[in-house]
Amino acid sequence: MKRPRIILADDHSIVAEGLRSLIEPEFDIVKIVVDGRALIDAVDTLRPDVIIVDISMPLLNGIDAVKQIRKTNEEVKIIFLTMHPDVAYAVSALAAGAQGYVLKHSAPHELGEAIRKALRGKTYITSSLQRTLQETHKDHSKMRHKESSLLTKRQREVLQLLAEGYSVKEIASMLDISSRTVEFHKYQMMKDIGLKTVADLIRYAIKHGIASP
Incomplete structure (x- = not known):
């Protein structure tokens, strides 16, 4: 029987290799990537069954990468595996098109089940967030939609790269x-959000999960 094919997206090699050993007995790991842009390219090329992706990744964060993937690929199953226990991140992940949200410390006993459920067309939320997510989903969805609507896709890309320390010239070349x-x-x-300095802009990017601290 053909085993489901998985792409791992995590910029920490030790974590990625640990995940490989955890799930390879049941699934095929076809590629490990370390940033959001590499993930988009790998999905287009390899057409996996499942993506396991972190939120905090360089060049393009996981949520924005998934939003782009969903525009051209509705079939792939997506599971976020992250350290972020904030329910607002889980809401954003599901809104972007994910079928699962698992905290990294729960991976040994939850990740396999999350993958199996996603492949069956079901959603899996890490156990510690399930009740809170149900209670706050509506309010956080409205809040996140309002915040994200302030910026275009291109602006979010520019903002993440600015927050990661790239110069204007480097960003221009990359994009x-x-x-x-x-x-x-x-x-x-800065004008649309009502900020005065680039430092304020970078703090905004970190606060709203566009870039990592």
Whole structure:
């Protein structure tokens, strides 16, 4: 019987290798990637059955990467495996199109079940968040939608790279746009959100899960 094919996306090699040993007895790991952009490319090329992805990843965070993947691939099952116990992140993950949300410390006894449920078309939420998620889903969904609607997809990409310390010139090269366009997005974000400095903008990115601390 053909085993389900999985892509792991985690920028910590020790964690990724630990996950490999945990799930390979039952599933095939076809690739491990270390950033959100590499994940998008790997999914397009390999067409896996399941993606296991962290939220906090360089170049493009997991949630924004999944949103892009969902535009061209509705079939792949997506499970977030993260250290973030905040229910707001779980709400954002599900809204982006995930079937599962598992905390890393629960992976040894929850990840396999999350994968099996996702493959059956069901949703799995880590046990410690299930009740809280049910109670707060509606309010957090409204809040996150309002916050995310302030920024376009391109602005979120620029903002994450700014928060990760890349220069305007480097960002322009990575996104294949001009430096002037990067500057325009930077100042337009500050204007739209009501911030005065780039430092304020970076704090906003961290607060709203666009970039890691």
